[in-house]
Amino acid sequence: MKKLTIRLKDDFHKDLLDLVAFKNDSINSYVINLIKNDLSKNTNLLRSYDNMIRDNITNVLITQKINELKAIQDGIFKEYKVNDILSNSKIYEVMTANSLNHILIPGHSGSRDAKDEFGNEFEYKHFKKSSSNHSWTFNDFSDTSIAKLKKAKAVIFAHINDVDFPYPGKLDWYYSIPGDIMCEYLLKYTQSIQNSRKMINVSPNQLESRLNASKIIPSAQNGVYDKYLSAIYKASSELEELTGVKNLLTSNKFWELIVALELNHQVNPEQGGREGAHDAYDSEGNPYEYKVSKNHAWNFQDISDNVLNKYYNDKAIILAVVDKENIEVEHIYSTEPADVVPLLRKKLQEKINRCLEKGSPIRRLQVSLSKSDLTRVNAKKLY
Incomplete structure (x- = not known):
């Protein structure tokens, strides 16, 4: 086969070269962008995987600290029958x-x-x-x-x-x-x-x-609970550092943490006030109200109209039962505020009416939900 050579005019030749160069750049850019997007997806995947591993490790460490506290409590119970x-x-x-x-x-x-x-x-x-x-x-x-x-x-x-x-x-x-x-x-x-x-x-x-009382300064003598207190302080401080939740042992936050671990929630580190209005949040930032009890009786205290109305801001009201001796969750129920709040209002009004009939003032705006109320509030068992 004979080789055929065609000579193009200089202007046309230049235009053709520019067109080819443009096409090559476009193809290169397209390929590069594909690679970048793929790398970005892999990077996000790796970052997500890294976060998941970090969260799992943190949860393992949290569980270890909780088990340490349980062992300390078991030791006090064995020696002094206090739990x-x-x-x-x-x-x-x-x-x-x-x-x-x-x-x-x-x-x-x-x-x-x-x-x-x-x-x-x-x-x-x-x-x-x-x-x-x-x-x-x-x-x-x-x-x-x-x-x-x-x-x-x-x-x-x-x-x-x-x-x-x-x-x-x-x-x-x-x-x-x-x-x-x-x-x-x-x-x-x-x-x-x-x-x-x-x-x-x-x-x-x-x-x-x-x-006519006077302050007394305690002596520096060692007490019978010294070894336990030192261990409690160390384990609880480390647990607070892991979770970011302060004063775990001076409120109900410890039991909220136990429940939150089962639900993969984050406990609100704040206590009271506007910042502490909700007990926990899920991964999407939805707020939750927690009620934790040793039995199937959950107390709602100081439930003014403002407090009851604020419950509507929660995605759900969590009712949990825990074993405080063995430090474990026994049951978790999820309820909708739209189902719970009307029942709380009804119970509170009935309590007020009973006090009025007796001629006695209502001492506290407090009512409870019992196990029999779970069906009335359409509770869903989560655990």
């Missing part, structure tokens, strides 16, 4: 008993908190230096509950310095008021109180001016 020390500020009762060389009394609400080596029983009250309320609170007092203080050797009013000492603080001073004297004091100074909560605060100044 559930990991919530609702129980840690400060342990701290107080340790500082005063007392032994905690196993029991429930209404029992005294601790006893000494002679069997004398003591009632504990505490407040923290970081608290906005520098006084001790007696909640839901009645003549009967006040009279029970007579049986106490003394009421210990402890001050926890959580500002100048490492977490969770230190008992740096306290007042000790004999039970019979404190009983007379409360009977006298609660007569004029009109609040429906039946609540009275007692300040350091009142104890000193009215009862």
